[in-house]
Amino acid sequence: MGKFDWFWKAMGATAERNDKKSKGIVDRSQELAKDFASYSDSDVVAAVRGAVTGAGIVDKPAFLAGLSAASTRTLGLTPFNVQGQAVLRLLEGDVIQMDTGEGKTLVGAMAATGFALTGKRVHLITVNNYLAARDAEWMRPLVEFFGLSVAAVTEASTRDERVAAYRSDVVYAPVTEIGFDHLRDNQITRRSQTVQAPADVALVDEADSVLIDEALVPLVLAGNVGAQQATGQITEAVSRLVTGTDYVIDAEGRNVSLTDDGARKVERTLGIESLYDAEHVGDTLVRVNLALHAQALLHRDVHYIVDEGKVSLVDASRGRVAELQRWPDGLQAAVEAKEGLSVSEGGRILDSITLQALMRRYPTVCGMTGTAVEATEQLRTFYGLHVSVIDRATETKRFDEADRIYATAAEKNRAIVDEIEHLNSTGQPVLVGTHDVAESEALADALGERGVTVNVLNAKNDAEEARIIAEAGDVGRVTVSTQMAGRGTDIRLGGADEAARDEVVGLGGLAVIGTARHRTSRLDNQLRGRAGRQGDPGLTLFFVSLEDDVVVAGGADSAVTARPGQDGRVADSRVQSYVEHCRRVTEGQLLEIHAQTWKYNKLLADHRDILDERRATLLDTPAAWEELSSRSPERAKQLDHLPEDVKVQAARDIMLYHLDTEWSEHLALMDDVRESIHLRAIARETPIDEYHRIAVREFKDLANRAVDKAVETFNEVTIDSAGAHLEAAGWKRPSATWTYMVSDNPLSGSGNSFISGVANMFR
Structure with missing residues (x-):
């Protein structure tokens, strides 16, 4: 730590003091719990409400004792001491670290109830629709016990359902739905059209995933602009190109470009x-590059799936279908053409916001996760949040085996199949975490050939998630899943009803196998955390090859000499250290990307705040009429x-x-500027400084243009008792919108995503 030792020691001492204080409050609440057991329901409610004021919780022991009593009565769940401690730290605005299976769902509901009792509306933010719906319904009796309202917003919610839900005291919703609803609300022209209601607290489940891993993912709202141009001939031309000869892919697998030979072949x-003539460079060349990107970089069953004649994106961080999302700027059409599907209409970006900017709009942010400690620095730097580690209620009995490292991916994949087959032969349940759809299906096929029955959970069938996960701990089960991080369902030994629990415990509990290291240790630990729940026995094991993306x-900038055995396994401790080094490098790259991207995004976020204030003024006051009538008094007089x-x-x-139109154009312009800003370094200019200057x-200019054009329209458009006839004059808002997500992270691909011959990887 060096010269900053004093800082980290001070941080640790503060956290320790807070933890001791919380434990003391919990101990006192346990003493009060005996008295609360004899209270009537109304007495419990009165005691808890008496412990709370609009300024906060004034009697924390009584508050916790009352919440505990309510939980026991309404849910049949009596909180452990550590859960009470976690509730207190959340109410103080911390991010808490609790291991998987230690009861975060109840902790979140208790803390949300506490915030709501002080008069604050709470958004309890989940990572998917299933968890939002499940947890809202599960925890409803506890929240409603105190006369509070609770609701869920999911992808399937109608507009009216969303309006009602957002006005509840506690709202469970996926972070993407909250973000997209915010963007849609920024398109309204009457305040009555607003869907969301202001919230005071964001309580984030899987906080490190939302606040760090996906923080810089822009949520994008797009509007239709008519059908895409025909792409069939271009798709055919690109399909004939040969990698390495006609086009080249960069080392990170993020960009692809034509060679001279490839350009001549397309021409x-x-x-x-020539593709580079003035008549083609702005249109044909763009569409060729999009088709090439779709052909070379976007792989079916890795980045998207095709289902019922439609292309559906895969959320790489969770291995799920990203419903109602699509790629921007013609890329969606290029992929559809590549797959021989009908091409959907194009669109332009109306608005966008990163998850980080979205979270910073809440006055209070706190959260829960099983892996917060590794993200302490980022949480402090980007959000000013502190991490509190909550002890396990029961000591872990899980065994984490050292990585098994192999020279090649093929040798590693054979070893994975061998190990799963061996574990399955004993009856021990096995959960395998893969990195994408194609890998999960290839592994399932390879195991099937050996007579091993496999349950597959990936983007193609995530609606069956709860059932598959609930049974994953039963005798003889083999479950292969993409991205277990954020699945959110506990795996109980012996099956959902735990009927065979004793037998599975005797077999060693759940065995968790990772097919490759993730780009951060936190994601690995999230997978590990599926085993050893609440003191259960368990085993975790990761397989690694020197050809894995993270290692490559x-x-x-470094190398290692490996001497593998006959089966390709490398036992040298130096290689183990090398793999850890490679992963630390990728973590450092991610942190640097985050820091740099944050600098670019911050100015746009500041501009968004200004724009939001301007929109609010126009929506809630007569400012629009006052400004236009003062700029054009003669026209105003005609409308008297x-x-x-x-x-x-x-x-x-x-x-x-x-x-709104000028803001949309501004976003598109700044996106173009950012794509080319690195060229400023050639002229010895600092890219970030130049970007800020341009922005x-x-x-x-945007603000001035918006007003000037509004005055022109005010003078020209027909205005009568029905209002301004903008559409008749050609000023038409999009009749349909859709959403999508774009990754700023060039290392988002992980594991085996780009190993050639993916269908044969486990042969």
């Missing part, structure tokens, strides 16, 4: 003189005969249309 197929990317509310709304529609200048 001959399309019958044009992290070891790009109209009712005041009609004139105000007409002016509001006009100004909001141009403000400030362009945003200032």
Whole structure:
């Protein structure tokens, strides 16, 4: 730690003091619990409400004792001491670390109830729709015991259901749904159209995943602009190209570019003189590059699946279908054309926001996860959050075996199949964490050939998630899953009803196998945490090859000499250290990417705040009419005969249309600037400084242009008792919108995603 030792020691001492204080409060609450046991329900409610004021919780022992009594009565769950301690740390605004199976769901509901009793609306943010719906229904009796309301927002929720849900005291919802609803609310032209209601607290489940791993993923709202241009001939031309000869892929697998030979081959197929002529460079070349990106970098059953004639994106961090999401800027059409499907209409970006910017809009942020300690620095740096480690209620009996390292991916994959077959022959349940859909299916096929029955959980069938996970701990079960991190369902030994628990305990509990290391140790530990739940026995084991993405990317500037055995296994401790080094390098790369991207995004986030204030002023006051009438008094005089509310709304529609359009153009422009900003370094300019200079200048111009164009429209458009006829004049808002996510992380691919011959990887 060096010169900052004093800082970390001070941080540790503060956390220790807080933990001791929390434990003392929990101990006193346990003494009160005996008295609360004899209270009536109304007495419990009165005692808890008496312990709370609008300023906060004034009697924490009584508050905890009452919550514990309510939980026992409504849910049949009596909190452990450590759960009470976790509730207190959440109410103080910390991120708590609790191991898998230690009861975070109940802790979150108790803390949310506490916040709500102080008059704060709480968004309890989950990582998927299933958990939002499940936890809201499961915890409903506890929340409603105190006269509070609780609801869930999921992808399937209608607009009316969302409006009602967001006005509840406690709202369970996936982070993406909250973000997309926020973006849609930024498109309204009447305050009555608002879906969301302001919230005071974001209580984030899987906090490190949401706040760190996916923090810089932009949530994007797009609107339709008509059908895409025909891409069939271009797709055919690109499909004939040969990698290495006609195009090259960069070392990170993120970018692809035509060679001179490839460009000439495409030109001959399309019958044009040059892709780089003025008439083609702005259209044909762009579509060729999109088709090439779709062909070379986006792989079926890794980045997307095809189901019922439609392309569905896969959320790489969770191995699930990303419903209602699509790629931007013609890339969706290119993938559809590649798969021989009908091409959907194109769109333009209307608005976007990163998860980090979204989370910073909440006055209070706190969270829960099984792996917070490794993210302590990022949580402190980017959010000002502290981490509290909550002890396990029962000591772990899990055994974490050292990695088994192999020289090649093929040798590693054979060893994985051998090990699973061996464990299955004993009856011990096995959970295998893979990195993508193709890998999970290839492994399942290889095991099937050896007579091993496999349950597969991946993006193609995540609706069956709860059933598959619930049975994963039963005798003889083999479950292969993409990205177990964030699945959120506990695996009980002996099956969902634990009927065979004793037998599975005797076999050693659940065995968890990782087919490759993740890019951060936290993701590995999230997978490990599926075994050894609440003091259960268990085994975890990771297989690694020197060809894995994490090793290749992290070891790009170093090398190691390996002497594998006959089966390809490398037992040298130096190689084990090398693999750890490679992973530390990728973690460092991710941290650097996060820091740099945060700098680029922060200015846009500041501009968004200004834009939001402007929108609120236009929506909630007569400012639009006052501004336009002052800029064009003659036109305003012509409209004197109209009712005041009609004139105000007409002016509001006009100004909001141009403000939103200019913001959309601003986002597109700054995206283009960012793509090329690295070229500034050639001119010895600092890219981030140049980006900020351009962004400030362009945003200032945006505001001026929006007002000037609004004045022009005000003078030209027909305005009558029905309002401003913008559509008739060609100023039309999109009739349909959709959402998608874009990754800023070039290392998002992990594990075996880009190993060639993926279908044969386990042969």
